[in-house]
Amino acid sequence: MSASTDLVRQAVLFEPGDPPRSGRMVFLAADGAPDGGGMVEVAEDAGDGTVRIRRAPATRLPVGEAVAALARARHDAAAHPAARFWGAAAVLALQLVARGRILPGVTDGDHDAWRAGPFDAADLQRVRELAAAMPAAARAQPLPAPGGAPAPPPSAGGKDVPPPSPGGEGVLVPSPGGESVLLPDAERHVRAFLDAVADAMPRSPGAVRATGTSMFAAAKPVKAGRLRAWAGEVSSALDSGVRVSLRLEAGDPAVDDFRAVVQVHAQADPSLVVDAGALWRGQDPGLGGRARIDVTVALRRASHAWPALARLLDSAVPDELALSDGEVEELLAGAAERLAAAGVEVHWPRHLVRGLTARAVVGDRDRPSDLPSFLSGRHLTGFDWRLALGGERLTAAEMDALAESHRPVVRLRDQWVLVDPEVARKARQRDLKPLTGLEALGAALTGAVELDGEQVPVEPSAWLAELRDRLAEPLDIPAPDGLAATLRDYQLHGLRWLARMTSLGLGGCLADDMGLGKTITLIALHLHLRDHWAGEGGGGPTLVVCPASLLGNWEREITRFAPGVPVRRYHGAARTLPEEGFALTTYGTMRLDAARLAAHPWGLLVADEAQHVKNPASGTAKALREIPAAARVALTGTPVENNLSELWAILDWTTPGLLGPLARFRARWARPAESGDAEAAERLSRLVGPFLLRRRKSDPGIAPELPPKTETDRPVALTTEQAGLYEAVVREIMTQISEARGMARRGLIVKLLTGLKQICNHPAQYLHEAAPRLTGRSGKLELLDELVDTIVAEDGAVLVFTQYVAMARLLERHLAERGVTTQLLHGGTPVARREEMVRRFQDGRAPVFLLSLKAAGTGLNLTRADHVIHYDRWWNPAVEDQATDRAYRIGQTRPVQVHRLIAEGTIEDRIAQMLAAKRSLAEAVLASGEAALTELTDAELAALVELR
Numbered sequence: 001m002s003a004s005t006d007l008v009r010q011a012v013l014f015e016p017g018d019p020p021r022s023g024r025m026v027f028l029a030a031d032g033a034p035d036g037g038g039m040v041e042v043a044e045d046a047g048d049g050t051v052r053i054r055r056a057p058a059t060r061l062p063v064g065e066a067v068a069a070l071a072r073a074r075h076d077a078a079a080h081p082a083a084r085f086w087g088a089a090a091v092l093a094l095q096l097v098a099r100g101r102i103l104p105g106v107t108d109g110d111h112d113a114w115r116a117g118p119f120d121a122a123d124l125q126r127v128r129e130l131a132a133a134m135p136a137a138a139r140a141q142p143l144p145a146p147g148g149a150p151a152p153p154p155s156a157g158g159k160d161v162p163p164p165s166p167g168g169e170g171v172l173v174p175s176p177g178g179e180s181v182l183l184p185d186a187e188r189h190v191r192a193f194l195d196a197v198a199d200a201m202p203r204s205p206g207a208v209r210a211t212g213t214s215m216f217a218a219a220k221p222v223k224a225g226r227l228r229a230w231a232g233e234v235s236s237a238l239d240s241g242v243r244v245s246l247r248l249e250a251g252d253p254a255v256d257d258f259r260a261v262v263q264v265h266a267q268a269d270p271s272l273v274v275d276a277g278a279l280w281r282g283q284d285p286g287l288g289g290r291a292r293i294d295v296t297v298a299l300r301r302a303s304h305a306w307p308a309l310a311r312l313l314d315s316a317v318p319d320e321l322a323l324s325d326g327e328v329e330e331l332l333a334g335a336a337e338r339l340a341a342a343g344v345e346v347h348w349p350r351h352l353v354r355g356l357t358a359r360a361v362v363g364d365r366d367r368p369s370d371l372p373s374f375l376s377g378r379h380l381t382g383f384d385w386r387l388a389l390g391g392e393r394l395t396a397a398e399m400d401a402l403a404e405s406h407r408p409v410v411r412l413r414d415q416w417v418l419v420d421p422e423v424a425r426k427a428r429q430r431d432l433k434p435l436t437g438l439e440a441l442g443a444a445l446t447g448a449v450e451l452d453g454e455q456v457p458v459e460p461s462a463w464l465a466e467l468r469d470r471l472a473e474p475l476d477i478p479a480p481d482g483l484a485a486t487l488r489d490y491q492l493h494g495l496r497w498l499a500r501m502t503s504l505g506l507g508g509c510l511a512d513d514m515g516l517g518k519t520i521t522l523i524a525l526h527l528h529l530r531d532h533w534a535g536e537g538g539g540g541p542t543l544v545v546c547p548a549s550l551l552g553n554w555e556r557e558i559t560r561f562a563p564g565v566p567v568r569r570y571h572g573a574a575r576t577l578p579e580e581g582f583a584l585t586t587y588g589t590m591r592l593d594a595a596r597l598a599a600h601p602w603g604l605l606v607a608d609e610a611q612h613v614k615n616p617a618s619g620t621a622k623a624l625r626e627i628p629a630a631a632r633v634a635l636t637g638t639p640v641e642n643n644l645s646e647l648w649a650i651l652d653w654t655t656p657g658l659l660g661p662l663a664r665f666r667a668r669w670a671r672p673a674e675s676g677d678a679e680a681a682e683r684l685s686r687l688v689g690p691f692l693l694r695r696r697k698s699d700p701g702i703a704p705e706l707p708p709k710t711e712t713d714r715p716v717a718l719t720t721e722q723a724g725l726y727e728a729v730v731r732e733i734m735t736q737i738s739e740a741r742g743m744a745r746r747g748l749i750v751k752l753l754t755g756l757k758q759i760c761n762h763p764a765q766y767l768h769e770a771a772p773r774l775t776g777r778s779g780k781l782e783l784l785d786e787l788v789d790t791i792v793a794e795d796g797a798v799l800v801f802t803q804y805v806a807m808a809r810l811l812e813r814h815l816a817e818r819g820v821t822t823q824l825l826h827g828g829t830p831v832a833r834r835e836e837m838v839r840r841f842q843d844g845r846a847p848v849f850l851l852s853l854k855a856a857g858t859g860l861n862l863t864r865a866d867h868v869i870h871y872d873r874w875w876n877p878a879v880e881d882q883a884t885d886r887a888y889r890i891g892q893t894r895p896v897q898v899h900r901l902i903a904e905g906t907i908e909d910r911i912a913q914m915l916a917a918k919r920s921l922a923e924a925v926l927a928s929g930e931a932a933l934t935e936l937t938d939a940e941l942a943a944l945v946e947l948r
Contacts, residue, residue, distance in 0.1 A: 008073040008083035011137040016192040019111040023196035025066040029057040064200035082138040093197035110225035116194035131187035245345040258323040277319035305338040328408040358426040363461030372505025380434035385426040403428040444468040471690035475499040480527035507632035507654030511694040540603030552835040594623035605629035610636040614646035644670040711898040716779035760903035798867040826852035866894040905948040
């Protein structure tokens with residue numbers, strides 16, 4: 001059992017135990033609530049300066065089980081103040097355990113036990129602060145009162161603070177009857193709680209296996225009376241009342257060697273300090289009789305952090321140590337930090353200056369005369385270490401002097417300066433491997449560069465910083481004169497952003513939501529380049545590569561918005577290339593004619609629906625990379641569908657070299673960001689941000705004229721036939737999966753998931769029936785009939801998406817038999833036929849448009865539809881949204897209703913719950929559909945597909 005959120009809503013008490021780990025947290029029950037751990041006596045304020053005792057129901061939990069809930073209660077505004085207090089104490093206890101601040105001991109009952117300690121001054125201060133802040137409700141459980149002890153008078157000063165008991169165990173407070181009630185002393189109570197946590201945390205079955213004994217490892221109490229003397233010696237040695245530090249001294253650094261003088265400090269009072277030599281001579285400012293032993297033990301522990309201290313242990317008086325230059329360099333190079341972590345501070349001479357820093361600077365002093373050429377990778381730029389003292393840059397002569405010095409101190413600007421060996425190394429090896437223009441720009445954007453496998457902070461030169469800042473400032477240009485349209489504000493911003501990028505010879509990815517007008521923005525960019533960059537490599541023709549279904553749309557949009565601009569389809573049997581204007585081709589044709597297209601001079605190369613080349617190893621992606629152009633622009637509504645490698649594929653095409661090789665990108669950026677490294681994700685955002693413009697319909701001010709969109713999950717029950725088929729398939733294939741391994745198992749899982757989705761659609765689809773009876777066999781089909789009847793009756797229009805062409809054909813036949821006019825578009829539909837079907841639907845001649853999700857989920861403009869039905873789901877939110885955006889896009893004037901049909905109790909239901917519960921997680925985990933589920937265990941898979 002563990003503490004729940006409800007328990008911390010009431011007061012919480014702590015009951016110490018022997019051994020400490022047997023202590024319990026007592027959670028008081030609300031008035032009238034049943035108790036889970038018996039009754040407890042509680043002292044309450046009687047309102048007249050006394051306390052009264054009442055019995056209350058309570059729930060008792062072992063300290064180890066309650067710690068997590070208490071720690072969470074610290075930030076829970078609804079938690080009781082006593083619960084929040086013990087939460088703060090729990091965090092302190094866990095921090096002590098994590099730092100190894102626990103000591104072995106033997107309890108009064110002869111049990112093995114750990115206790116919290118040793119404490120340093122900061123720990124003691126924290127304990128005292130906690131004790132001073134303890135709410136009355138956190139220690140309201142009376143202790144056994146001392147026999148016959150009268151209530152002492154109020155404490156001096158008239159403060160309302162309970163006085164201590166004669167034995168020091170607690171504080172005595174009066175009760176209405178005149179007798180005294182003993183309550184726990186706050187500081188002793190806090191320490192007992194810290195001991196309870198310290199005793200509970202290290203104990204586990206793994207600890208027992210590792211040590212081979214249950215003593216100090218198992219939770220069950222073990223008698224350890226015979227170890228009392230040993231535990232006392234260990235605790236006395238480790239729970240030292242003193243700590244040591246090292247004070248470095250040197251007269252003239254040019255001639256004198258350094259000395260490390262051992263200083264001794266009182267733990268409880270940092271103001272008490274004495275040199276070890278004086279302590280050995282008998283000068284003790286109140287450190288205690290064990291101080292010398294404690295100093296020796298502390299030095300022995302510290303020698304593990306810095307072995308040079310071991311020489312002190314061979315001296316009769318461990319007072320000071322003569323240091324070589326190499327040992328001083330060790331301290332500068334990290335030994336001082338290790339000693340500090342071990343509790344030994346190192347104090348440097350005040351007359352020696354520290355503050356010598358080295359920073360990596362990228363970019364030559366002079367700005368390149370041709371920025372596009374520089375950013376294309378034809379030229380390199382400097383990358384070197386630059387050193388500064390107190391923020392002022394060293395001259396070349398000073399850096400040479402530093403590089404030639406072989407001592408840990410150097411004379412610079414009339415002062416002695418401590419030199420970290422790493423800084424000295426950078427002074428000797430100032431010149432680093434030059435960077436390409438894009439590597440330098442990437443370093444300026446992220447503020448870091450990878451050097452010898454590590455991320456090193458860098459500072460750009462002045463002109464490189466200016467270039468970085470310019471990327472964030474779109475070119476201030478008007479819409480081109482030849483554009484026969486008025487650009488919306490966000491479209492004009494997109495044009496200006498693209499104009500800025502192309503003016504620098506850079507590419508970019510315009511990743512607006514579907515329907516926001518990426519096409520018209522690119523047409524405007526072509527006109528701008530034609531008018532302003534002719535003769536500079538940007539005025540040549542524009543090649544648009546897109547899916548076959550979009551050729552007609554591009555041609556119509558160009559003719560409409562850029563009248564007079566030549567546009568030619570490079571598709572079909574007779575293919576010729578233009579000298580100006582637009583050339584439109586498909587990905588398939590581009591792949592076949594890559595060499596011919598590469599030989600033609602292009603001013604602008606556009607990849608529409610660029611997710612088609614998200615696999616850089618595909619033939620299509622390789623062919624696209626072969627075609628040179630003055631500027632490259634990718635258009636897509638989903639720059640990342642499955643993983644960040646797809647983003648690399650797009651941006652490495654638009655701006656080659658920006659993200660480096662794919663393997664390095666995955667190691668440096670993708671894996672850390674995808675695994676939750678927020679810092680890596682933020683640096684990647686800074687790097688790709690200038691090259692990726694992403695706007696959504698839901699962004700403020702982007703598309704305020706769009707009507708509302710309502711999305712509804714519509715659950716349907718399986719028919720008896722569907723349920724029987726579903727359970728039979730689960731039973732049969734799960735048996736096969738349990739006996740399969742590797743690729744065979746993955747293939748069976750895909751077969752199972754596909755079969756179940758087809759059964760949920762209609763038994764006839766799964767059974768591959770040639771002439772099936774359709775009515776009365778599918779819950780989805782019955783709901784589809786109801787929706788279609790209502791939509792058609794209201795003079796509406798609907799898009800029906802399914803990922804299966806076979807199911808689409810069954811729906812086409814079924815609706816035709818019911819007298820509903822439909823049309824079906826799938827991957828095999830010719831381009832000309834597609835365009836005719838779009839016109840027919842937009843004209844209102846076919847109210848129901850059946851569409852294959854893969855073939856028709858992008859590119860089409862179908863704003864006649866005011867309803868979208870997803871008959872089955874792709875399990876990828878990005879793909880589903882793209883399909884919906886065929887209707888919900890600029891030009892839509894009516895509210896759009898999205899209906900997602902989901903078979904109740906099936907895998908569809910579970911996937912829908914996951915998508916609804918955490919869409920961002922769904923995009924990361926389920927983006928690749930069935931493939932993401934092939935790695936589930938048999939038990940996880942069975943739970944997912946079980947019919948409920």
